[in-house]
Amino acid sequence: MSLPIDYADARRARLDVEFYFAAAHRLPRYDGPCFRMHGHNYRLFVAVEGAVDPASGMVADFGRIQAVVQEQVLARVDHRTLNDLLENPTAENIARWVYELLAPHLPGLCEVRLYEIPGCCVTYRGERAG
Template structure:
């Protein structure tokens, strides 16, 4: 009898952090120091484990994001870490930190405001 295929499922967890920044290359008001209450969504994808019934334990995800991302960014001035701390650059940095941990990341969604967000899926534009 052939093995039963395992469902491939996407799971997500939402996090919050507060940070200040300014965009030195921006011609508008964002060149001045200001802050955001960032909402971060991290989406993982993988097969459902037949024993646990899960793709990954949410507690493990929370620990990795806290250790690798939130502790570095929450209540900081992002300009101390990034030359140009746009939401795009921060999202790529978050992706890289979590991929280093070996997590099966599908996408990172970083909400800078309730109506503005960046989505990064690890893709690169051709040169």
């Protein structure tokens, strides 16, 4: 038995889609062990927010988000050296770069969250006025 849903109350929703990739980098402006080449198994979350379409009942298609992230990001970073893409590939700079790659292709993109190691992440939400 399904429960009745009041679709008039389903105005907005947020989708979080999770991805993984492995990549190497070195931090040329860092005075410490990460100055040397090393690798991470990154965990990436891409968040899209928007109005729920009354006809489809969705904000966006999960499959479309997955395809865009695969094409725009994962194909460029997985098992690659991030210094080939960014001069100073800190987690902060990688998250911003990912956001900027995805923004033209994902309407409603509101956040990119990147875990470099378990328990440590950076969240980038785009440029915000004042």
